[in-house]
Amino acid sequence: MANEVVDHGxxxxxxxxxxxxxxxxxxxxxxxxxxSWEPSARAKAAGAPVxxxxxxxxxxxxxxxxxxxxxxxxxxxxxxxxxxxxxLEPRLLDxxxxxxAQQPKYATxxxxxxxxxWLVVIGLCTHLGCVPDFVPDIKPEPFDANWKGGFYCPxxxxxxxxxxxxxxxxxxxxxxPVPPYHFIDDTHIQIGVDPKEAG
Amino acid sequence: MANVFSRxxxxxxxxxxxxxxxxxxxxxxxxxxxxxxLWYYFGSLALLVLVNQIVTGIFLTMNYxxxxxxxxxxxxxxxxxxxWGWLIRYMHSTGASLFFVVVFLHMFRGIMYGSFKRPxxxxxxxxxxxxxxxxxxxxxxxVLPWGNMSFWGAKVIISLFGTIPYIGGSLVxxxxxDFLPADATLNRFFALHVIALPLVLLLLVVLHLAALHExxxxxxxxxxxxxGPKGNKWNPEKPIDAIPFHPYYTxxxxxxxxxxxxxxxxxxxxxxxxxxxxxxxxxxxxANNLVxxxxxxxxxxxxxxxxxxxxxxxxxxxxxxxxxxxFGAILLLALLPWIDKGEVRSVRYRGLGFRIALGVLVFSFLxxxxxxxxxxxxxxxxxxxxxxxxxxxxxxxxxxxxGYFGFxxxxxxxxxxxxxxxxxxxxxxxxxx
Numbered sequence: 001m002a003n004e005v006v007d008h009g010x011x012x013x014x015x016x017x018x019x020x021x022x023x024x025x026x027x028x029x030x031x032x033x034x035x036s037w038e039p040s041a042r043a044k045a046a047g048a049p050v051x052x053x054x055x056x057x058x059x060x061x062x063x064x065x066x067x068x069x070x071x072x073x074x075x076x077x078x079x080x081x082x083x084x085x086x087x088l089e090p091r092l093l094d095x096x097x098x099x100x101a102q103q104p105k106y107a108t109x110x111x112x113x114x115x116x117x118w119l120v121v122i123g124l125c126t127h128l129g130c131v132p133d134f135v136p137d138i139k140p141e142p143f144d145a146n147w148k149g150g151f152y153c154p155x156x157x158x159x160x161x162x163x164x165x166x167x168x169x170x171x172x173x174x175x176x177p178v179p180p181y182h183f184i185d186d187t188h189i190q191i192g193v194d195p196k197e198a199g
Numbered sequence: 200m201a202n203v204f205s206r207x208x209x210x211x212x213x214x215x216x217x218x219x220x221x222x223x224x225x226x227x228x229x230x231x232x233x234x235x236x237l238w239y240y241f242g243s244l245a246l247l248v249l250v251n252q253i254v255t256g257i258f259l260t261m262n263y264x265x266x267x268x269x270x271x272x273x274x275x276x277x278x279x280x281x282x283w284g285w286l287i288r289y290m291h292s293t294g295a296s297l298f299f300v301v302v303f304l305h306m307f308r309g310i311m312y313g314s315f316k317r318p319x320x321x322x323x324x325x326x327x328x329x330x331x332x333x334x335x336x337x338x339x340x341x342v343l344p345w346g347n348m349s350f351w352g353a354k355v356i357i358s359l360f361g362t363i364p365y366i367g368g369s370l371v372x373x374x375x376x377d378f379l380p381a382d383a384t385l386n387r388f389f390a391l392h393v394i395a396l397p398l399v400l401l402l403l404v405v406l407h408l409a410a411l412h413e414x415x416x417x418x419x420x421x422x423x424x425x426x427g428p429k430g431n432k433w434n435p436e437k438p439i440d441a442i443p444f445h446p447y448y449t450x451x452x453x454x455x456x457x458x459x460x461x462x463x464x465x466x467x468x469x470x471x472x473x474x475x476x477x478x479x480x481x482x483x484x485x486a487n488n489l490v491x492x493x494x495x496x497x498x499x500x501x502x503x504x505x506x507x508x509x510x511x512x513x514x515x516x517x518x519x520x521x522x523x524x525x526f527g528a529i530l531l532l533a534l535l536p537w538i539d540k541g542e543v544r545s546v547r548y549r550g551l552g553f554r555i556a557l558g559v560l561v562f563s564f565l566x567x568x569x570x571x572x573x574x575x576x577x578x579x580x581x582x583x584x585x586x587x588x589x590x591x592x593x594x595x596x597x598x599x600x601x602g603y604f605g606f607x608x609x610x611x612x613x614x615x616x617x618x619x620x621x622x623x624x625x626x627x628x629x630x631x632x
Contacts, residue, residue, distance in 0.1 A: 037387065043377040064489055068378045071489045099516070127518050128358040130351065131491040142580070143589050155355060155495040156509050157589055171521065173513035 049192030051184065054118070062134040064123060067191040071123040071131055072179060073151075073164075074189070081162050082116060084138060084148040088161050093168040094175055102126075103178035106195060112163040112178055120181050120189065121164040123151075127172040130155035136162070151176070225412055228434070230441035231448055232418035234630040238312070239416075239448075240455035241305035247456055248298045249404065255291040256393060263343070265389040267382040270345035271485040289471040295337055296477045297463055299500035302330060310535065311557065313544025314417040320536040322414065325407040327533040332403060334501070336396045339388040341498055342380070346482030351495055353380040353388075359508075362519040379488055415441075420628045421544025427627050440628045476572075494573050502571030503564050504528055507603070509571065510596040524600070531607045538607050540614040543621040550619040556609050563602030570596040 047068040054074055057063050062075045089095040097108050106114055113119050123131050132151035141147040143157060151160040159167040164176030182195035212219060262281050264273035277284035306326070309315050315323035342353045357374050361367040376383030415425055424438040431439050442448075472478040476499045481492040497505050504525045511521040531538065543549050546557065569575055575595060579588050613619050 037373050037376055039372055039375075039377050040383065043381065043383060047378065066489065069381070069488055070378060127513070128355040129361070130355065130495060131489065133491075133493075145587070154491060154493050155351075169512060171509065171511075171513055171518055173516050173518045 047192075049190055051188055051190045053188055055187035059117075060136055062136070065191065067179060070179075072191055073119070073121050073123040073134070073176075075119040075121075075134070075136075075162065077111075077117045077119055077162055080138070081136065081149055082111065085110060085161060085163055088148060088165070091167055092161065092165045093173070095165060097165070097175060099174055101177075102175045104180055104194060107178040110163070112165070112175070114181075114183060114195070118189075119163060120178060120191065121176040122179050123176070125153040125155065125158050125172055126166065126174040126176065127153065127156050127158050127170075132158070132160060132176075225408070226445040226449075227443050228437075229412055229444040230424075230431070230434070230437045231416045231444050232420075232422075232424045232438075232628055233440055233442045233447075234418050234420060234628040235416075235448065235451070236419050238304070238308040238419070240452060240459075241301045241308060243448075243452040244301045244455060244459050245298065245305055246404070247459070248294050248301060249400070251290060251294045252298065253397065255287050255294065256397075258287050259291055260393055265343075265386050267345060267385050267486070270343060270385060274344045286467070289467045292478055293463060293467050293471060293473075295340060296473070296498070296500065297459075297466075298333065299337070301459075302333065303500075306330070306532070307561070310560075311546045312417055312419055313421050313539075313541070313546075313549075315536045316539070316541075316544050317536065318414045319411070319417060322407060322410045323536055324533060325403055325410055327529070329400065329403045329407060331529065332396055332400050336392060336400065337498065337500065339392040339396070342385065342388050343392060344482060345385060345486045347484045347487050347490070347492055348479045348482035348495075350380055350486035350488065351491055352497055353384060355495065356497075357384075359522050359525075362517060362522050364517065364519070380486075417544060418628055419545060420547060420625065422625060422628050424628065496571065496573050499568065499572060502569075503567040503603075504571070506567040506571030506596055507600055510567075510593065510600050528603060531604070535607075538611045540611070541619055541621070543619075543624055545624075548622040548624045550613070550621055552613050552619060553610065556606050556613070559602050560606040563599040563606075566599040567596065567603060570599065 050065065050067050052065045052074065054063075054076070057074060057076045059076050059078045060081065062073055064071045064073055066072070094102075097103055097112055100108070103112055107120075111119070112121070125132050130153050132153040135141060135147070135152045136149045137147075138149050139147060141152070143152060144159060149162050151162075151164065153159070153172065156171045158170040158172035160172075160176055161167070164178070166172045166175050179191055180194045181189050181191045182193060183189050259277065262273060262277045262284060264270055274288070277288050279285075281287075309323065309326070338352070338356055342349045357371055357380065360374060361371040363370060372378065374384075375381065376387060418424065422440075424440040428439045429436060431437055431441060433443055466473060466477070472480075479496070479498070481494075496502065507528050508521040508525040511524045514520055541549060541553065546554060570592065575592050576588055579586055579591050583591070
């Protein structure tokens with residue numbers, strides 16, 4: 001015989017436990033699908049350090065290398081260009097490189113580099129990731145009448161000086177990031193490895 | 200023969216008795232106001248373009264290769280070697296742009312005649328969701344040819360998520376499946392573009408129409424025909440000022456379809472790139488992760504929103520404000536039924552303030568489009584030699600951003616605090632022939 005009286009407490013308990021267990025199952029089942037969007041093992045392996053030869057980069061020249069498929073700018077700055085870095089401070093957003101996420105400790109200095117003349121930065125605008133143009137000449141430009149040389153992003157017109165320090169009043173919020181790197185010898189640098197890790 | 204058909208009909212009817220009434224409810228016995236004008240073409244045209252996108256899209260997938268190495272060449276293969284492949288691709292690419300043309304006009308119609316107002320808020324919200332999915336669909340479709348603009352467009356748009364504090368960086372990697380747009384990104388965008396989003400889009404379109412047919416269509420007078428006198432020549436119960444959708448509006452819409460297809464055919468055959476607006480020149484070179492095109496701009500239909508993103512500078516060390524502004528521009532549109540408190544629907548009987556504000560909205564939207572497309576940056580040095588381009592572009596662009604957002608602020612104040620002086624709304628629609 002069917003039970004005439006419905007036990008509501010029991011029914012509610014069964015409904016809630018079924019919903020909770022089922023819900024947990026759904027959440028667990030979703031995890032693999034979400035995780036499948038993360039960079040694959042192959043993509044991560046492609047992020048190995050690269051060693052580049054900088055002997056052919058002349059003074060005032062910029063060469064772009066690929067590290068983790070990211071463009072890394074290596075600039076051989078002239079004395080003249082280095083001299084221009086001083087005095088730009090009032091026009092910059094973070095002249096002292098106080099944001100520690102944007103460069104390793106050994107590049108937290110005025111030139112944002114290990115050796116003053118060699119600038120190594122990831123050439124992606126900190127606004128939305130375009131590759132800024134290298135505009136090294138110290139002369140008035142359409143986007144800045146008082147240009148001292150630096151990087152200019154064609155996408156949203158962000159400007160950086162020759163140390164990759166961002167100007168204030170542009171869309172980009174941060175200085176260009178300096179990747180971990182170290183000098184193997186005078187003409188070779190390895191991008192992706194800190195000096196102390198390299199021993 | 201007729202006997203065979205009627206027997207098949209009876210056979211189906213016995214097993215699915217609700218099919219015929221459903222057809223009648225949405226077609227022959229869907230009574231729509233009799234005073235629809237030109238602005239009412241764009242809903243059915245949007246449906247037409249959707250069908251075009253699905254059919255041409257299916258045929259494009261038959262020759263397209265989803266791989267960062269092969270995608271660009273496979274599109275060129277479709278253009279050069281596949282029989283009629285160029286036509287199918289140009290129908291798809293032109294269709295994408297025209298989709299936005301008709302959808303923008305459709306949305307303008309809704310704002311102008313107050314179609315978003317009670318009781319049609321749900322129709323409006325579903326429409327805005329369709330608009331969002333359509334934008335995602337268009338963006339991902341634009342990435343698929345894997346030209347240089349595809350690549351950098353993907354990079355910039357995905358980086359928008361990177362501006363979210365704390366989780367931004369890993370979210371961007373998660374979306375791309377790599378450290379920059381790559382094969383993994385292209386493949387997932389393909390999956391979303393050809394199956395996931397179209398399914399969502401179709402479902403939303405069905406819901407949009409179902410919600411519309413529940414409350415009935417608005418009309419240029421904004422008068423509720425349902426509340427007017429009853430009894431037309433087809434049905435004594437139905438509104439006197441309404442006519443059956445089929446055959447009257449199906450036939451009317453066919454005229455619109457004829458005009459529309461003529462224009463579409465002209466573009467497809469004579470100007471498929473539309474001077475770089477529909478297909479950008481920089482996308483005819485393969486993706487290159489080390490070289491950014493000199494003028495990055497999105498497809499024309501994103502330029503107003505893109506300009507809002509560009510015109511808002513970063514504060515407090517984050518660029519998220521521009522992103523908030525851009526998405527806020529769309530969110531405010533979706534919230535219009537609750538921002539605009541005016542009782543009168545149609546612009547025909549609304550106050551002067553609303554008419555001016557609507558004009559400002561349209562003007563700033565179009566002007567932002569020009570700013571976003573880089574037109575102002577080209578024009579300023581020509582018209583005003585020696586002027587500082589960035590300063591003037593920012594001044595103009597930011598004024599237009601104020602115009603766009605100002606519309607919503609003004610309309611809320613204007614209608615919430617009773618500043619609007621409306622004209623008397625007629626009892627019935629104004630066209631009686």
